[in-house]
Amino acid sequence: MTHKIAILGASGYTGAELVRLIATHPSMEIVALSGDRKAGMAMAEVFPHLRHLDLPNLVKIEEIDFSGVDLAFCALPHATSQSVISQLPTTLKIVDLSADFRLRDPAAYEKWYGKPHSALEMQKEAVYGLTEFYREEIKQARLVAGTGCNAATGQYALSPLVEAGVIDLDEILIDLKAAVSGAGRSLKENLLHAELSEGYHAYAAGGTHRHLGEFDQEFSKLAGRPVQVQFTPHLIPANRGILATVYVRGDAAVVHQTLANKYEGETFIEVLPMGQLPSTKHIRGSNFVHIGVITDRIEGRVIVVAALDNLTKGSSGQALQNANLMLGEPEETGLMLAPVFP
């Protein structure tokens, strides 16, 4: 059986990544692609790398007949996403890649995104899309909220540890390095090649990055009490990949074993042998996460490093993994592509 798929907001990087992944998916067919400012164009004009595929042209969302659609990926900007999704048929399954349905608490949404949520009912209904932690809920969900790409990376390193109570919850620090595609295809001076290449710097430092809302929500839930982490992202001169260097306190062997146990049997999560650390180079273009653990020279301090591809496991790959679950397909279908190296 072939599932009919729509992608809303297909002219951005996460939209293109969805098309790339679905291109070899045996039981999905893309029947509609939207792109407001580029409506009327062929995908090959917007993304020449997809030229070999037989795809529908980009249209405006209101032109799509959703009656023939089984599932829609929504890759729109936040705020836009909630207003679009609230107008879609209530029978349509939706995987949202924006930030709009990640936070369950309306006050938290308003705090981090600067205005009240306009679709509170749907916000309540949405399931947080970190697959390995919400698998059963996702299978039953109508609306799944894709996680932040930085938020996913930090959680893969930390969630099992917070849940198991094997680290000091008041001493968690995430120093994260993110490639530029996470910022999307937007025309900003700091995303120009001449501005970014051969340079790197921190951004949204000091506890101001919006993905902190997700960390607070998820870690506090797992711990059963408020948890606040320190989080400093950096922009790195590369196109894909996030590396989270996470500093915790506990016993390194216990930390490593806790992660290994939690992810045993998980197709996409690889816990490296104790003392080995990952590189973003080794997960590029794939849905895999590599996690390493090393002990520090200072007793009781442990470093956990996690790497994933922000466009794949950090957004579009995760979205497809969740869509597979929602549609009753094997979770890994279309996602077993090996990383592209070098």
Added chain:
Amino acid sequence: MTHKIAILGASGYTGAELVRLIATHPSMEIVALSGDRKAGMAMAEVFPHLRHLDLPNLVKIEEIDFSGVDLAFCALPHATSQSVISQLPTTLKIVDLSADFRLRDPAAYEKWYGKPHSALEMQKEAVYGLTEFYREEIKQARLVAGTGCNAATGQYALSPLVEAGVIDLDEILIDLKAAVSGAGRSLKENLLHAELSEGYHAYAAGGTHRHLGEFDQEFSKLAGRPVQVQFTPHLIPANRGILATVYVRGDAAVVHQTLANKYEGETFIEVLPMGQLPSTKHIRGSNFVHIGVITDRIEGRVIVVAALDNLTKGSSGQALQNANLMLGEPEETGLMLAPVFP
């Protein structure tokens, strides 16, 4: 039916690329991997990006039992390749990725590679692996010689034009830009990041690059008379991708139409609309070739630009395409991966 595959020389980039592609191939199973200096190691140690795969460890070639092998990819250095291949069982199908069996004329081999060929019988038997031009011979072949990656790029742009006689055969100039992975994983100063990044230069200029042997052989054969092209490769600060800017004389519309006709129905070759030119960015990590044609302001001058990924269509993807043909599989199996962008 599953074909049993061996990869000789699996510790280099083309070996790793073969593993990446075969990883999702439904009817191939890798049963042996060789890597002389790294014999005894797991592939995950040599190429951590392949960590998720269940692969045999690297061994020495002499440790492989070829009786259970249907086809061997040989990704060894030239010269080594001919001596290894001449020792392999004569029933084994072989796709060689080295330069050893590309040139049919022993004198040409000696001229370009500096010493006599040591397996002249096999040299005669080998079929040149430019799939779209040797498809029927490849289906019947026991030994297929992978083309040079630069040579493939130039030929995709030029061979149909030479064959059809629509361009001036004495006025062909190929200015080619190649990414660094084409030079392999070798420890050379000029391949260091600090030496290469932010710089670019010509190399093997003046008609000294060995792939000229392939151009001479193939273009002369197609034209039925000696053809010599001018060819200047450049090393560009990128990891994957070759762009060949080819300057010819003729009628642009005829040139474009000749290419479009020749490649009509070819899965992997995309001839862009007249006046559009390709980018290496749009074929990265894939087996696709993009070809564009534009007319120059000087009458009678035409520019043809071809782009492909040196590790995929330029070597390992081509090798797999040929292996599919040799094993009776659909040609495109395992090769429909969309390019990775950005």
Added chain:
Amino acid sequence: MTHKIAILGASGYTGAELVRLIATHPSMEIVALSGDRKAGMAMAEVFPHLRHLDLPNLVKIEEIDFSGVDLAFCALPHATSQSVISQLPTTLKIVDLSADFRLRDPAAYEKWYGKPHSALEMQKEAVYGLTEFYREEIKQARLVAGTGCNAATGQYALSPLVEAGVIDLDEILIDLKAAVSGAGRSLKENLLHAELSEGYHAYAAGGTHRHLGEFDQEFSKLAGRPVQVQFTPHLIPANRGILATVYVRGDAAVVHQTLANKYEGETFIEVLPMGQLPSTKHIRGSNFVHIGVITDRIEGRVIVVAALDNLTKGSSGQALQNANLMLGEPEETGLMLAPVFP
């Protein structure tokens, strides 16, 4: 004696490069900086790398009192430049970095830039700023027109050969590779890191690039008859540097000797030993030009390769060199910075 300098359009890359170079110039003082959209800001806000310098804030052009200014560099967009310059005091020395005064023929200007020139009198007066070829005129000039950066690179390789008549004037082909800073700090999708890095492609192919106007003008003047070259620029994933691979017909030894003779005694032009070719990596951040000559395997064909930094010798360094001449300073003052490698 200290010369008072104004830089109009100081918020772009060429403006910043002028400031960088003048920062260690012993006899120039920057007294005014303009930047329309950024008027009121400190340079350190617009270009944090200049933070250590004591510079005037950016103002609007009309706020500048030119009575105390000896020379103005004008780094504005073309068209804007001519209208601004025509309003400046007629006693002010001006080095214009835009395209507005490069072409002497009003018809040629209109052809390449799409509209009539609005300051024809000044256009006539302007001296073309290729220092090594117009040194005496520049010394006397009030208005010097900076050359196109691509145009400069091609001319350094070709002008002595055209002038000496040692190459076939009807068979000149320039395949040029340019870094991205040549496109300025403009917000265009194709200049984003994610779009450009790891990719390369031709642009303005087919004889449509505006710098052809300069080639036509200068080569025809030197030859004493119309000369039209073929010219295809490519965008390369690097920030600085132009490499022009120039294909000509003649005798390689004569070509090499002609270049060596012409540039003997020139501080900034290095002709490499016969058979050696330059890399952009070796002139980055400097005012030097490296030129190499190699013979092709096809008799009578010669390859000349020239490399320079588009922001230095290709624009702001050239501008400063010319300003030195106009102000009676030694030509190389402030310009002897060695290239930055790696």
Added chain:
Amino acid sequence: MTHKIAILGASGYTGAELVRLIATHPSMEIVALSGDRKAGMAMAEVFPHLRHLDLPNLVKIEEIDFSGVDLAFCALPHATSQSVISQLPTTLKIVDLSADFRLRDPAAYEKWYGKPHSALEMQKEAVYGLTEFYREEIKQARLVAGTGCNAATGQYALSPLVEAGVIDLDEILIDLKAAVSGAGRSLKENLLHAELSEGYHAYAAGGTHRHLGEFDQEFSKLAGRPVQVQFTPHLIPANRGILATVYVRGDAAVVHQTLANKYEGETFIEVLPMGQLPSTKHIRGSNFVHIGVITDRIEGRVIVVAALDNLTKGSSGQALQNANLMLGEPEETGLMLAPVFP
């Protein structure tokens, strides 16, 4: 008066950087360059970007007549450095760029470098070359030990804070991002463009990096009691630049003020306005250090970020600054080059 300079180990990146800087130094003349494996070659062959300079050829160290030399920069590998330096005339001023004389405690040297020091007397005599902290000692010194480039970056962010006692000495964490030229021109697989570009990872994690020896020595001395920091370096796909993100506990305003006070009047150290953070892009190719301070959302936590160019302020620029002091020249001579951007 012109000082006669020798550079031992001139065929590496720090050697080349010294030549670049000294090229425009008004009172230094390079009279000897050594490079063991490249003895007999011209510098232009080893470093074509220095082609325009009139430099002595590379020779073996034993060929140099030191009687005419005022000061030698020693850019040799550690261990080699101590054995070479112990043979040099005792009247010669020396700036050593290796690790050999950074640690004052022989036991510490043996711990971090794996074997006993062979020139203990000289080790005692050497002055640690962090100019802003050892200026007076350096002026009097005969032998100055260049600091580690990572060590310098961390100390610029931390030393004033440790000295002033305004942060918790047991809670200091340095997450550092380093460009690849810090690893030198050595032929290692992980330094290849294809391995490094588009990837990043931690290295020498867990408190094993040798620069920890310098942190321990200097911070403990400033604090008057043992101080151990946590330190994790990362390799970033860029050629130049170190960014140290330093996590401390204290009052952000006090931290900022302490740094501002300490560096007031320092030519090369720029403390940014509170809340602004630096980028490596803004110090490339220069001797400047940019330092920023921001408060975290968690009370009492402060982030200090320091950026410098590892080849300039991190090694060769620092070395020249110290040499100026040792020779009685103004400290900043030859070092006021503005950063190269973009």
